[in-house]
Amino acid sequence: MIEAVSCGGVVIHKGKILLLYQHKYEGWVLPKGTVEDQEEYNDTAIREVREEASVKANIIKYVGKSQYSFMISNDTVVKDVHWYLMKAYSYYSRPQREEFFTDSGYYKYHEAYHLLKFSNEKQILEQAYNDYLDLKKCNMWGNKKYI
Secondary structure, eight states: OEEEEEEEEEEEETTEEEEEEETTTTEEEOOEEEOOTTOOHHHHHHHHHHHHHOOOEEEEEEEEEEEEEEEETTEEEEEEEEEEEEEESSSOOOOOGGGTEEEEEEEOHHHHHHHBSOHHHHHHHHHHHHHHHHHHHTTOTTOGGGO
């Protein structure tokens, strides 16, 4: 068994959620990627969002962890993914072709939820979006003092 750690973001701009279409999985996903040596988890999330979608975003809060596994050769890889709620500063995004992303965009919550390919990402989206709504209700969305 191989253990791996990734970090990703539920990126929101004006109430809409950033998704990427990955041809390899034939589906929409949230941006995420592997933690590099000596890299903090929050830095990984920011870097991966920037690399995979060309989106500049700031972390608002930690959302939680998901886990999934897959096979490589004859070995099982167990991956922990740490997720952050993030705020983008524009709707601009450009998918990273080198990672087989062919489309990107911002979608309303219900659209994003139904587009997402993986159930663990749907669960994280639900948690992150509820956190976003709570912060908006308290007038704290994007308030750096909250972090």
